[in-house]
Amino acid sequence: MTTCQQCGGQGKITCEKCGGTGKVQITEVETVSDVSHTSNTITCPKCDGERWQLCHRCYGSGDVHDNETSDVFDPEGRDT
Ligand SMILES: [Zn+2]
Numbered sequence: 001m002t003t004c005q006q007c008g009g010q011g012k013i014t015c016e017k018c019g020g021t022g023k024v025q026i027t028e029v030e031t032v033s034d035v036s037h038t039s040n041t042i043t044c045p046k047c048d049g050e051r052w053q054l055c056h057r058c059y060g061s062g063d064v065h066d067n068e069t070s071d072v073f074d075p076e077g078r079d080t
């Protein structure tokens with residue numbers, strides 16, 4: 001096991017949809033009288049306002065198996 005490079009061992013990463021704000025801005029295109037569109041800030045539907053999402057690489061554990069990281073050098077070597 002080795003520390004997950006994706007999240008740095010935290011098991012969670014900043015939500016990519018809201019960028020860690022927990023909120024996203026949506027634009028409702030709606031033509032009502034002279035107003036053509038309105039912007040609304042809503043709770044991020046991806047992280048549900050938590051600002052984080054579960055790391056998709058280690059699934060929240062913060063550790064990954066060595067053979068799952070391609071950039072890790074294996075000190076034991078593999079002589080056959
Ligand atoms: Zn989010």
Ligand SMILES: [Zn+2]
Nearest residue numbers: 004007055058
């Ligand atoms: Zn991770």
